[in-house]
Amino acid sequence: xxxxxxxxxxxxxxxxxxxxxxxxxxxxxxxxxxxxxxxxxxxxxxxxxxxxxxxxxxxxxxxxxxxxxxxxxxxxxxxxxxxxxxxxxxxxxxxxxxxxxxxxxxxxxxxxxxxxxxxxxxxxxxxxxxxxxxxxxxxxxxxxxxxxxxxxxxxxxxxxxxxxxxxxxxxxxxxxxxxxxxxxxxxxxxxxxxxxxxxxxxxxxxxxxxxxxxxxxxxxxxxxxxxxxxxxxxxxxxxxxxxxxxxxxxxxxxxxxxxxxxxxxxxxxxxx
Amino acid sequence: xxxxxxxxxxxxxxxxxxxxxxxxxxxxxxxxxxxxxxxxxxxxxxxxxxxxxxxxxxxxxxxxxxxxxxxxxxxxxxxxxxxxxxxxxxxxxxxxxxxxxxxxxxxxxxxxxxxxxxxxxxxxxxxxxxxxxxxxxxxxxxxxxxxxxxxxxxxxxxxxxxxxxxxxxxxxxxxxxxxxxxxxxxxxxxxxxxxxxxxxxxxxxxxxxxxxxxxxxxxxxxxxxxxxxxxxxxxxxxxxxxxxxxxxxxxxxxxxxxxxxxxxxxxxxxxxxxxxxxxxxxxxxxxxxxxxxxxxxxxxxxxxxxxxxxxxxxxxxxxxxxxxxxxxxxxxxx
Numbered sequence: 001x002x003x004x005x006x007x008x009x010x011x012x013x014x015x016x017x018x019x020x021x022x023x024x025x026x027x028x029x030x031x032x033x034x035x036x037x038x039x040x041x042x043x044x045x046x047x048x049x050x051x052x053x054x055x056x057x058x059x060x061x062x063x064x065x066x067x068x069x070x071x072x073x074x075x076x077x078x079x080x081x082x083x084x085x086x087x088x089x090x091x092x093x094x095x096x097x098x099x100x101x102x103x104x105x106x107x108x109x110x111x112x113x114x115x116x117x118x119x120x121x122x123x124x125x126x127x128x129x130x131x132x133x134x135x136x137x138x139x140x141x142x143x144x145x146x147x148x149x150x151x152x153x154x155x156x157x158x159x160x161x162x163x164x165x166x167x168x169x170x171x172x173x174x175x176x177x178x179x180x181x182x183x184x185x186x187x188x189x190x191x192x193x194x195x196x197x198x199x200x201x202x203x204x205x206x207x208x209x210x211x212x213x214x215x216x217x218x219x220x221x222x223x224x225x226x227x228x229x230x231x232x233x234x235x236x237x238x239x240x241x242x243x244x245x246x247x248x249x250x251x252x253x254x255x256x257x258x259x260x261x262x263x264x265x266x267x268x269x270x271x272x
Numbered sequence: 273x274x275x276x277x278x279x280x281x282x283x284x285x286x287x288x289x290x291x292x293x294x295x296x297x298x299x300x301x302x303x304x305x306x307x308x309x310x311x312x313x314x315x316x317x318x319x320x321x322x323x324x325x326x327x328x329x330x331x332x333x334x335x336x337x338x339x340x341x342x343x344x345x346x347x348x349x350x351x352x353x354x355x356x357x358x359x360x361x362x363x364x365x366x367x368x369x370x371x372x373x374x375x376x377x378x379x380x381x382x383x384x385x386x387x388x389x390x391x392x393x394x395x396x397x398x399x400x401x402x403x404x405x406x407x408x409x410x411x412x413x414x415x416x417x418x419x420x421x422x423x424x425x426x427x428x429x430x431x432x433x434x435x436x437x438x439x440x441x442x443x444x445x446x447x448x449x450x451x452x453x454x455x456x457x458x459x460x461x462x463x464x465x466x467x468x469x470x471x472x473x474x475x476x477x478x479x480x481x482x483x484x485x486x487x488x489x490x491x492x493x494x495x496x497x498x499x500x501x502x503x504x505x506x507x508x509x510x511x512x513x514x515x516x517x518x519x520x521x522x523x524x525x526x527x528x529x530x531x532x533x534x535x536x537x538x539x540x541x542x543x544x545x546x547x548x549x550x551x552x553x554x555x556x557x558x559x560x561x562x563x564x565x566x567x568x569x570x571x572x573x574x575x576x577x578x579x580x581x582x583x584x585x586x587x588x589x590x591x592x593x594x595x596x597x598x599x600x601x602x603x604x605x606x
Contacts, residue, residue: 003397010391018382021423097378102367103395170606265345 007103008111017117030076030124037072041065046161057203062139066132070196070226073128077121078161078221083188086172087181099264106169106256113165146231152238153229159245160221166252167217173256176263197223217248264269274317274447278349280432281310281335309335311503312349320477322469324490324497324511328601332503333483334373337451340481341371355447367396370440374452377436379424385435386420396443403442412439413468426457430461437465441472448472450482454489465493469572487594499600506600514596520566521595524573526586527557534559537580543568548599562595 019026043218052229060065063157086109089095096165100107129150136144158172175181193199195218202213213219224241285307288298310332317323327333338344340351342358342365351358356365371378374496379388393403411417414434427435433453440448450469454462455597470493472478484490490497490511499507507514530536534552539545539561549564563573570588577583 007394007397010387010394012382013387014380014391017387021382077507094376096338096373097376099343099362100341100366100371100378101395107374225586 009106011111012115012118014110014114017115019116019119020111026120030120033072033076037068040068040071041117044068058232059201059203062136063140066136066230067201067226069128069132069135070229071222073125073132074157074160074222074225075198075238076124077117077157078164078225079117080113080161080164080168081116082113082165082168083172083181083185085109085113086169087175087185090172091180092173105260106166109169110165149229149231152242153225156225156228156242156245159242159249160225162249163217163220163245163252166249166256169256169261170252173259173263176266192218192221195219196221197226215244217252219260220245220248273319273321274349274351274353274481276313276315276336276340276349278312278314279310279336279339279351280308280312280348281332281339281344281345282347283307283309309503310339310346310500313500313503313505313510314349315498315505317479317481319479320473321496322473322480322482322494324494325481325500326481326485326487326490326497326597327481327506329485329498331500333500334451336500337371337449337481337483341369341449342366356554358477367443368446370443370448372433372436372440372448372450372453374433374450374455377424379432379433379440381425382423384421384423385427388424388435388439392439392442393600398443406442406444406471410441413471414438415464417460420509430457433457433461433465434468437468441478445478447479447481449483450480452484453482454484454486462486462489469493487597499597501601515590520564522565522573523572523595524561524563524570524577524586525589526559526577526583528559528581528583529557530581533581534561537577539563539573539576543572544577560595 013090044064045061048056048064053061056064086095089098095105096110101108133143133145171184172181174184178184195216197213197219202210202219205213214223220241224233224245228238228241283306284304286298286302286304288294288302313332313336325333325336335344339346340353340358342362345359353365354368356363356368379385380391383391387409392398398406411420414437416435416438419431419435424432424435430599437450437453448469453469456466457465466489467478469482472479475492480493482493494511496510497507498505499514507517509517532554534554539552540550543550543563545563545567549567551562553560553562561573561577565573574586574588577586
């Protein structure tokens, strides 16, 4: 274990340096996300105003605001570029350079991405959580902070990230077949935006559909951590959803290994 | 050390009919055809040997290298390096080899070079003291000191290539694969790199497989070459035997004041030589005649030329390897 850590830790370092090199890109990226968050806020406030300001599918307007901010935070924390990166490496043939090193292909990506994300997590997570707490306290008039929820939320985020990462790796391997992934990636992001509850809370959906979506792996990405933080899950239900997350993380981890074994044989290094 | 036995690689390639109509058609019903990139190639390499692996563009050199390094899986046939099969247990296999692809880098684009080596040290599990010694050695041979603190993306091509070669040698591999290590480099850097490869081969008995389009690389480094064309092995032997087999070409060059000397001489008519056996090049006053000395003896050629026109400064030269290869690539080998 220690040996492994020693091998892969340098990749975290490499990832951090990458972000450091392209800081401005990162700032623009974060600004873009924040803008989307504001758009979402204005749409929902219009919806609530026309609905008379009451509770909708279990969400009051203040809760909706918290939901939007938390979705933004969670989305950033668990984001994974793996599908894009894997797809590009397959497309331009750089994947060959990873294959000549005695390391696991997936693991190098995982650790490099963790390095990419670490500065982001540190820069935004703490201020965002404080902001959420202030908003919640001001809007509801009482302190709702729970340390337990926060810890569970962070744990759930780790699982969600692993699901997201390994799902994206699996998705990226499609490039072995279709060569270029850009279009498929756009489609994937749109579908996941809906299925993971980023666009609208899943509880707004008709009962049967909600049940299906809640079982699918995508609700484990953004929806579960946010619901945990907001204290909507408790007791057996809480453990059921965390268990489901663990199941999906394991599922995609194993699937990525199998797909890798199957697809590396059909690798054709493009370009030279 | 390295045994390659009937190695074969086939690719599927989608074919498109020409024009817009063809594009639309291939969008809905892509047709694919089988392309054989490498056709049952066999050869062997002994320990400590430097093998020059040559062939025209698209001959399948890189595909063979990629199969030998475990990147591609052969369609059929086998290769064994150091008793190991590259596609089985990739991780343990690649620990024993070093690879440089001249057209790509294995260094981390955004990391300073020094840190890149630090990463490689961990990956290959090189102990601290060995690492220090190794870095000092590579530094001396490849002169990395000037740019070891710069990020890889800021290196010049020559620096990057030296850095890449150093990276491939950090773990003292038993076999080194170099795919066009001198591509796009100036003469001085080329020379340094050749010297470094030679040095390492001599000192550590590293087996080297080298592909290149620069035949000076081959002449300076390797005694033996394997030449492939269209995926098949067309020559396997020493450079001397290549010269003996295909090297009956001689080059006669002279200076003459007579205008249109080449036409006046009319070698092709006089000796009835075909295109394959004769080529004449005129540049101002100097004329270069390449001819097949097994068809026309050198003495006949000389006396005929001297008889016909006034020349100054005449000389006959052995064909260099480049000339031989040019002929082989141009006509294909039967």
